[in-house]
Amino acid sequence: MQITIVAGARPNFIKIAPIIKAIENRQKSGADLSYRLVHTGQHYDKNLSDTFFEELNIPHPHANLEVKSGSQAVQTAAIMVAFEQELLQNPTDLVLVVGDVNSTMACAIVTKKLNIKVTHVEAGIRSGDWTMPEEINRIVTDSITDHFFTTSASASENLLKYGASPNKVHFVGNVMIDTLTQNLPRIKQPDFWNEFGLENGNYIVLTLHRPSNVDEEKSLQNLLLGIDKLAGDKKVVFPVHPRTKAILGDAKLDFKNIVYAEPQGYLAFMYLIKNSFAVITDSGGISEETTVLGIPCFTMRENTERPETQTIGTNTLVGISVENLKKHFTDFLQNGLREHGIPELWDGKASERIVDILLSEWKKS
Structure with missing residues (x-):
């Protein structure tokens, strides 16, 4: 065959x-x-x-x-x-x-x-x-x-x-979980770990690439400023997708917490996810990985094709407004991560x- x-x-x-x-x-x-x-x-x-x-x-x-x-x-x-x-x-x-x-x-x-x-x-x-x-x-x-x-x-x-x-x-x-399982022993600290002063469990990972979040420059800037503010005293590591980077251009935004990074390979990115405090993303796949790793995930979309990451896992769908994100993130800070598990198979x-x-x-x- x-x-x-x-x-x-x-x-x-x-x-x-x-x-x-x-x-x-x-x-x-x-x-x-x-x-x-x-x-x-x-x-x-x-x-x-x-x-x-x-x-x-x-x-x-x-x-x-x-x-x-x-x-x-x-x-x-x-x-x-x-x-x-x-x-x-x-x-x-x-x-x-x-x-x-x-x-x-x-x-x-x-x-x-x-x-x-x-x-x-x-x-x-x-x-x-x-x-x-x-x-x-x-x-x-x-x-x-x-x-x-x-x-x-x-x-x-x-x-x-x-x-x-x-x-x-x-x-x-889920074959993505096969890859995660097989490679967890091999994940590695990103090169910028010490440069950014990162510590296990004390930073947030941010990824954005969907048109609804990144296509309009001013809206994207406001979203980032809002995320920077809600992060409190935690660094926000933002590996910038080439599409997002092009839209941001040379904009100089006064961030307290957000730090830009280059797109990461799989092993370094999984290290970031596994050791993070929480993840904010508009990716569907990341919500699967965070579910298995037990990491709180806040997905900035109006819908998801992976409902099991919400009903069973650690994912929360928060829409595309920073106000909704803040509401759900604050609830998490006050009440902790809800009961969760790993989907069947x-x-x-x-x-x-x-x-x-x-x-x-x-x-x-």
Whole structure:
């Protein structure tokens, strides 16, 4: 069985790493299984791409399509054109896509039009927000997927509600947590730790990249000033996404607590998260990692495609206003972190389940 694995952006790299490890373990035990790794080049900044391959021990990609940036349409079209040539030149039995970035949807469409089977890891998650490009990518990908691997029972239910065959929907757990589990012993202190005077449990991690939070310069500045104020006596470490950095430009803001940092590799960023007092973010994936690590997370979005991080985990959805953030953060300071736990099957073994199921289904076909 030949599998083509697609990765395009930082979250993809984190998700494919344990899948590749599980495949290689099956190969060692004699399974008739091989893979080809294709990097679309959607993220091409070294700190958002190459570093993750190095740190997570992901083999060098067999192909890099080098599509780089552009509008939603331009980038998606470039990926489709390049990936079609990739599949024509390198036939495969199955294409495995992960997550919800443009590469996920674009490669799934190309695959199905070439009559090749598609499997989607992290299928079925929904925010209900059709203004998010990721939501469109999820829905389109899941509409043409042959096998769905889900992170939660609610994601499986979403797929069944929209007509997916029950025998094609597989609740396996969360591959991002596989990566976290495998790499926790290897996390490392960021280079700026001493320079910023950081201490375990006495700083906040901030990440922002979604258009609703960063696209308007004045609004972004006001948001940052508000976060700086509510932090009290705690440093706020802000690894600035390239998109956010461009919007901030050379603005000189009088921060008491916020300190800017370069985007971090996986091992340094997980060290930051694990040893923080709390996290403020607009990322969905980070809310999964904080849930498993038991770190309070405040997500600056109106919705989430990962409801289990709220109902079971440590995540609180606070909207996009600094006033709402302050209200929820103050409640946390006064009452502490609410009772929480780890969602079902987030046990570090999702990738093993995925590979076992793929091999089993291949034998049936």
